[in-house]
Amino acid sequence: MPISALLHVGAGKGLALPPYASWGVPDVTLVEANRDLQPDLAEFVHGHDGWTTRIALLAERAEELDFFIASNPNESGLLAPEVFKDIWRNLRTVERKRQRASTVEAVLAARAPALPEVNWLVIDCLPALPVLRGAGDAFAGLEVIAARVLLRESAVPVSGATRVEVDAFLGERGFRCVAVEEERHPAVAMAIYARDHQAERRRWVSARDQLAAQVAEREKQIERLGQARDEQATLAAERHVQLQTLTQAKTQLEKTALERTAQADTLAQARAAADKLADERAAQIEKLT
Numbered sequence: 375m376p377i378s379a380l381l382h383v384g385a386g387k388g389l390a391l392p393p394y395a396s397w398g399v400p401d402v403t404l405v406e407a408n409r410d411l412q413p414d415l416a417e418f419v420h421g422h423d424g425w426t427t428r429i430a431l432l433a434e435r436a437e438e439l440d441f442f443i444a445s446n447p448n449e450s451g452l453l454a455p456e457v458f459k460d461i462w463r464n465l466r467t468v469e470r471k472r473q474r475a476s477t478v479e480a481v482l483a484a485r486a487p488a489l490p491e492v493n494w495l496v497i498d499c500l501p502a503l504p505v506l507r508g509a510g511d512a513f514a515g516l517e518v519i520a521a522r523v524l525l526r527e528s529a530v531p532v533s534g535a536t537r538v539e540v541d542a543f544l545g546e547r548g549f550r551c552v553a554v555e556e557e558r559h560p561a562v563a564m565a566i567y568a569r570d571h572q573a574e575r576r577r578w579v580s581a582r583d584q585l586a587a588q589v590a591e592r593e594k595q596i597e598r599l600g601q602a603r604d605e606q607a608t609l610a611a612e613r614h615v616q617l618q619t620l621t622q623a624k625t626q627l628e629k630t631a632l633e634r635t636a637q638a639d640t641l642a643q644a645r646a647a648a649d650k651l652a653d654e655r656a657a658q659i660e661k662l663t
Contacts, residue, residue: 375493375518375569377397377518378490378493379489379493380493381403381492382394382498383405383478383495384497384522385427386411387414391404391498392496400424400490401424401489401492402422402424403425403428403481404419404427405427405430405432406427407431407441407473408441408443408450412427415427428481430475430476432476432478433452433475433505434507435508436480437475438472438473439472442455443467443468443469444468445467452499452501454467454470457532477508477509478509478510482512491515493515493518494517494518495518495519496519496520497519497522500524500562501532501533501534501535502534502540503534503539503543518568518569519566520564520565520567521540521564522563523536523540525537525561525563537563540567551565551566551567552567553566
Protein backbone atom coordinates (compact mmCIF):
# COMPACT_ATOMS: atom_id res chain seq x y z
CA MET A 375 0.00 0.00 0.00
CA PRO A 376 2.41 2.73 -1.16
CA ILE A 377 1.77 6.32 -0.10
CA SER A 378 0.14 8.46 -2.76
CA ALA A 379 -0.67 11.29 -0.33
CA LEU A 380 -0.45 11.52 3.46
CA LEU A 381 -2.26 13.56 6.10
CA HIS A 382 -0.47 13.93 9.45
CA VAL A 383 -2.56 15.28 12.34
CA GLY A 384 -0.69 16.64 15.35
CA ALA A 385 2.55 17.51 13.58
CA GLY A 386 3.95 19.68 16.39
CA LYS A 387 7.17 21.37 15.29
CA GLY A 388 7.80 18.64 12.75
CA LEU A 389 11.01 17.50 14.45
CA ALA A 390 9.63 14.15 15.63
CA LEU A 391 7.88 13.23 12.39
CA PRO A 392 8.70 10.01 10.53
CA PRO A 393 11.24 10.32 7.69
CA TYR A 394 8.70 11.17 5.01
CA ALA A 395 11.42 12.81 2.90
CA SER A 396 13.61 9.70 2.79
CA TRP A 397 10.55 7.63 2.00
CA GLY A 398 9.96 9.81 -1.04
CA VAL A 399 6.40 10.76 -0.08
CA PRO A 400 5.26 13.15 -2.84
CA ASP A 401 2.29 14.75 -1.07
CA VAL A 402 2.25 15.50 2.67
CA THR A 403 -0.19 17.70 4.57
CA LEU A 404 0.87 18.53 8.14
CA VAL A 405 -1.90 19.67 10.48
CA GLU A 406 -1.20 21.31 13.83
CA ALA A 407 -3.64 23.06 16.17
CA ASN A 408 -1.09 25.30 17.93
CA ARG A 409 -0.68 28.41 15.76
CA ASP A 410 2.57 29.30 17.54
CA LEU A 411 4.25 26.33 15.83
CA GLN A 412 3.41 27.49 12.30
CA PRO A 413 6.92 28.99 11.67
CA ASP A 414 8.61 25.73 12.67
CA LEU A 415 6.33 23.70 10.42
CA ALA A 416 6.86 26.10 7.52
CA GLU A 417 10.60 25.66 7.92
CA PHE A 418 10.18 21.89 8.06
CA VAL A 419 8.33 21.67 4.73
CA HIS A 420 10.52 24.26 3.02
CA GLY A 421 12.08 22.81 -0.12
CA HIS A 422 9.61 19.91 -0.38
CA ASP A 423 7.33 20.39 -3.37
CA GLY A 424 3.87 19.06 -2.69
CA TRP A 425 4.20 19.41 1.10
CA THR A 426 1.86 21.83 2.87
CA THR A 427 0.96 22.84 6.42
CA ARG A 428 -2.36 23.76 7.94
CA ILE A 429 -3.25 25.17 11.34
CA ALA A 430 -6.44 23.46 12.44
CA LEU A 431 -7.87 21.71 15.48
CA LEU A 432 -9.41 18.46 14.25
CA ALA A 433 -12.19 16.70 16.11
CA GLU A 434 -15.37 14.73 15.50
CA ARG A 435 -17.38 17.72 14.26
CA ALA A 436 -17.04 21.43 13.59
CA GLU A 437 -17.64 23.15 16.93
CA GLU A 438 -16.03 25.34 19.58
CA LEU A 439 -13.65 23.31 21.79
CA ASP A 440 -10.97 23.87 24.40
CA PHE A 441 -7.39 23.34 23.20
CA PHE A 442 -4.86 22.73 25.96
CA ILE A 443 -1.22 23.72 25.49
CA ALA A 444 0.92 21.49 27.69
CA SER A 445 4.28 22.09 29.33
CA ASN A 446 5.51 19.47 26.86
CA PRO A 447 4.23 20.87 23.52
CA ASN A 448 4.03 17.37 22.05
CA GLU A 449 1.22 16.53 24.50
CA SER A 450 -0.98 19.54 23.67
CA GLY A 451 -4.46 18.66 22.53
CA LEU A 452 -8.13 18.29 23.41
CA LEU A 453 -7.38 16.70 26.78
CA ALA A 454 -6.17 18.65 29.79
CA PRO A 455 -2.57 17.56 30.48
CA GLU A 456 -3.51 16.83 34.10
CA VAL A 457 -5.51 13.76 33.03
CA PHE A 458 -2.21 12.10 32.08
CA LYS A 459 -0.89 12.31 35.66
CA ASP A 460 -0.56 8.51 35.89
CA ILE A 461 1.71 8.56 32.81
CA TRP A 462 3.54 11.89 33.02
CA ARG A 463 3.46 13.20 36.58
CA ASN A 464 4.96 16.60 35.84
CA LEU A 465 2.83 17.41 32.79
CA ARG A 466 0.70 20.52 33.31
CA THR A 467 -1.45 23.04 31.42
CA VAL A 468 0.39 26.14 30.22
CA GLU A 469 -2.49 27.73 28.34
CA ARG A 470 -6.09 26.96 27.50
CA LYS A 471 -7.55 28.32 24.26
CA ARG A 472 -11.04 28.22 22.82
CA GLN A 473 -10.82 27.25 19.16
CA ARG A 474 -13.15 26.34 16.34
CA ALA A 475 -12.61 22.70 15.43
CA SER A 476 -12.71 21.21 11.95
CA THR A 477 -12.68 17.61 10.70
CA VAL A 478 -10.48 15.33 8.64
CA GLU A 479 -13.26 15.12 6.07
CA ALA A 480 -13.32 18.93 5.73
CA VAL A 481 -9.53 19.14 5.39
CA LEU A 482 -9.49 16.52 2.63
CA ALA A 483 -12.47 18.09 0.88
CA ALA A 484 -10.54 21.37 0.68
CA ARG A 485 -7.72 19.77 -1.33
CA ALA A 486 -7.51 20.63 -5.01
CA PRO A 487 -9.29 18.04 -7.20
CA ALA A 488 -6.13 17.49 -9.26
CA LEU A 489 -4.13 16.33 -6.21
CA PRO A 490 -3.81 12.59 -5.51
CA GLU A 491 -6.24 11.05 -3.04
CA VAL A 492 -4.95 10.79 0.53
CA ASN A 493 -4.54 7.11 1.34
CA TRP A 494 -2.44 7.36 4.54
CA LEU A 495 -3.68 9.05 7.71
CA VAL A 496 -1.45 9.57 10.76
CA ILE A 497 -3.04 10.80 14.00
CA ASP A 498 -0.20 11.74 16.33
CA CYS A 499 -2.30 13.06 19.19
CA LEU A 500 -4.62 11.91 21.98
CA PRO A 501 -7.45 11.06 21.84
CA ALA A 502 -7.41 9.67 18.30
CA LEU A 503 -11.00 8.43 18.18
CA PRO A 504 -12.72 11.85 17.80
CA VAL A 505 -10.37 12.66 14.91
CA LEU A 506 -11.18 9.33 13.27
CA ARG A 507 -14.90 9.90 13.70
CA GLY A 508 -14.50 13.17 11.84
CA ALA A 509 -13.13 11.38 8.76
CA GLY A 510 -16.64 10.59 7.46
CA ASP A 511 -16.66 9.59 3.80
CA ALA A 512 -12.87 9.95 3.62
CA PHE A 513 -12.56 6.37 4.91
CA ALA A 514 -13.35 5.13 1.41
CA GLY A 515 -9.95 6.27 0.13
CA LEU A 516 -7.80 5.37 3.14
CA GLU A 517 -5.60 2.28 3.10
CA VAL A 518 -3.29 2.79 6.11
CA ILE A 519 -4.04 4.58 9.40
CA ALA A 520 -1.55 5.16 12.20
CA ALA A 521 -3.12 6.32 15.47
CA ARG A 522 -1.55 7.22 18.79
CA VAL A 523 -3.27 5.16 21.48
CA LEU A 524 -3.07 4.19 25.13
CA LEU A 525 -2.40 0.50 25.72
CA ARG A 526 -3.88 0.50 29.23
CA GLU A 527 -7.57 1.32 29.48
CA SER A 528 -7.12 2.67 33.01
CA ALA A 529 -4.26 5.02 32.06
CA VAL A 530 -6.56 8.01 31.39
CA PRO A 531 -10.12 8.45 32.75
CA VAL A 532 -11.53 9.61 29.40
CA SER A 533 -12.93 7.82 26.37
CA GLY A 534 -11.59 7.69 22.83
CA ALA A 535 -7.89 7.34 23.63
CA THR A 536 -7.36 3.59 24.07
CA ARG A 537 -6.33 1.01 21.51
CA VAL A 538 -9.39 -1.10 22.37
CA GLU A 539 -11.70 1.72 21.29
CA VAL A 540 -9.74 2.50 18.13
CA ASP A 541 -9.53 -1.22 17.24
CA ALA A 542 -13.30 -1.56 17.52
CA PHE A 543 -14.02 1.60 15.52
CA LEU A 544 -11.62 0.82 12.67
CA GLY A 545 -12.51 -2.87 12.66
CA GLU A 546 -16.08 -1.95 11.76
CA ARG A 547 -14.70 0.00 8.80
CA GLY A 548 -12.54 -2.73 7.30
CA PHE A 549 -9.21 -2.12 9.03
CA ARG A 550 -7.11 -4.41 11.21
CA CYS A 551 -4.15 -3.63 13.44
CA VAL A 552 -0.92 -4.90 11.86
CA ALA A 553 1.67 -3.39 14.23
CA VAL A 554 2.05 -1.57 17.53
CA GLU A 555 5.11 0.59 18.20
CA GLU A 556 5.50 1.55 21.86
CA GLU A 557 6.81 4.99 22.75
CA ARG A 558 9.28 5.77 25.53
CA HIS A 559 6.45 5.25 27.98
CA PRO A 560 5.14 1.67 27.52
CA ALA A 561 1.55 2.77 28.12
CA VAL A 562 1.55 4.87 24.93
CA ALA A 563 2.03 3.52 21.42
CA MET A 564 1.44 4.17 17.73
CA ALA A 565 -0.96 1.52 16.41
CA ILE A 566 -0.81 0.92 12.66
CA TYR A 567 -3.90 -0.27 10.81
CA ALA A 568 -4.21 -1.52 7.24
CA ARG A 569 -7.32 -2.03 5.20
CA ASP A 570 -8.28 -5.71 5.35
CA HIS A 571 -9.26 -6.37 1.73
CA GLN A 572 -10.03 -10.03 2.42
CA ALA A 573 -12.40 -9.07 5.20
CA GLU A 574 -13.91 -6.46 2.91
CA ARG A 575 -14.36 -9.12 0.24
CA ARG A 576 -16.04 -11.40 2.78
CA ARG A 577 -18.35 -8.58 3.83
CA TRP A 578 -19.04 -7.77 0.19
CA VAL A 579 -19.88 -11.41 -0.58
CA SER A 580 -22.05 -11.57 2.53
CA ALA A 581 -23.81 -8.34 1.55
CA ARG A 582 -24.24 -9.65 -2.01
CA ASP A 583 -25.74 -12.90 -0.72
CA GLN A 584 -28.04 -11.00 1.61
CA LEU A 585 -29.11 -8.77 -1.25
CA ALA A 586 -29.72 -11.80 -3.47
CA ALA A 587 -31.80 -13.39 -0.70
CA GLN A 588 -33.76 -10.15 -0.32
CA VAL A 589 -34.34 -10.00 -4.09
CA ALA A 590 -35.53 -13.63 -4.10
CA GLU A 591 -37.85 -12.92 -1.18
CA ARG A 592 -39.19 -9.82 -2.94
CA GLU A 593 -39.81 -11.89 -6.06
CA LYS A 594 -41.74 -14.42 -3.97
CA GLN A 595 -43.70 -11.60 -2.40
CA ILE A 596 -44.46 -10.18 -5.85
CA GLU A 597 -45.53 -13.65 -7.02
CA ARG A 598 -47.77 -14.06 -3.97
CA LEU A 599 -49.20 -10.60 -4.54
CA GLY A 600 -49.83 -11.52 -8.19
CA GLN A 601 -51.63 -14.67 -7.13
CA ALA A 602 -53.64 -12.74 -4.56
CA ARG A 603 -54.43 -10.13 -7.20
CA ASP A 604 -55.61 -12.85 -9.62
CA GLU A 605 -57.71 -14.43 -6.87
CA GLN A 606 -59.20 -11.05 -6.07
CA ALA A 607 -59.90 -10.47 -9.77
CA THR A 608 -61.62 -13.88 -10.03
CA LEU A 609 -63.60 -13.19 -6.86
CA ALA A 610 -64.56 -9.77 -8.18
CA ALA A 611 -65.73 -11.32 -11.46
CA GLU A 612 -67.78 -13.90 -9.55
CA ARG A 613 -69.27 -11.16 -7.36
CA HIS A 614 -70.08 -9.18 -10.52
CA VAL A 615 -71.91 -12.19 -12.02
CA GLN A 616 -73.76 -12.73 -8.73
CA LEU A 617 -74.70 -9.07 -8.66
CA GLN A 618 -75.99 -9.22 -12.22
CA THR A 619 -77.97 -12.37 -11.37
CA LEU A 620 -79.43 -10.76 -8.26
CA THR A 621 -80.25 -7.61 -10.24
CA GLN A 622 -82.03 -9.68 -12.87
CA ALA A 623 -83.88 -11.66 -10.19
CA LYS A 624 -84.90 -8.42 -8.49
CA THR A 625 -86.15 -7.01 -11.79
CA GLN A 626 -88.11 -10.23 -12.44
CA LEU A 627 -89.60 -10.13 -8.94
CA GLU A 628 -90.57 -6.49 -9.40
CA LYS A 629 -92.19 -7.40 -12.77
CA THR A 630 -94.00 -10.36 -11.19
CA ALA A 631 -95.15 -8.16 -8.32
CA LEU A 632 -96.56 -5.63 -10.79
CA GLU A 633 -98.32 -8.43 -12.69
CA ARG A 634 -99.72 -9.82 -9.43
CA THR A 635 -100.89 -6.35 -8.48
CA ALA A 636 -102.59 -5.97 -11.88
CA GLN A 637 -104.22 -9.41 -11.45
CA ALA A 638 -105.41 -8.46 -7.99
CA ASP A 639 -106.92 -5.27 -9.35
CA THR A 640 -108.65 -7.25 -12.12
CA LEU A 641 -109.99 -9.79 -9.60
CA ALA A 642 -111.19 -6.99 -7.34
CA GLN A 643 -113.02 -5.41 -10.25
CA ALA A 644 -114.53 -8.78 -11.21
CA ARG A 645 -115.62 -9.37 -7.61
CA ALA A 646 -117.16 -5.94 -7.43
CA ALA A 647 -119.01 -6.63 -10.68
CA ALA A 648 -120.16 -10.05 -9.35
CA ASP A 649 -121.31 -8.47 -6.09
CA LYS A 650 -123.25 -5.84 -8.09
CA LEU A 651 -124.79 -8.52 -10.28
CA ALA A 652 -125.70 -10.56 -7.20
CA ASP A 653 -127.35 -7.54 -5.64
CA GLU A 654 -129.32 -6.90 -8.84
CA ARG A 655 -130.43 -10.56 -9.05
CA ALA A 656 -131.44 -10.49 -5.39
CA ALA A 657 -133.52 -7.38 -6.05
CA GLN A 658 -135.16 -9.06 -9.07
CA ILE A 659 -135.98 -12.18 -7.06
CA GLU A 660 -137.39 -10.10 -4.28
CA LYS A 661 -139.50 -8.16 -6.82
CA LEU A 662 -140.69 -11.33 -8.48
CA THR A 663 -141.48 -12.79 -5.11
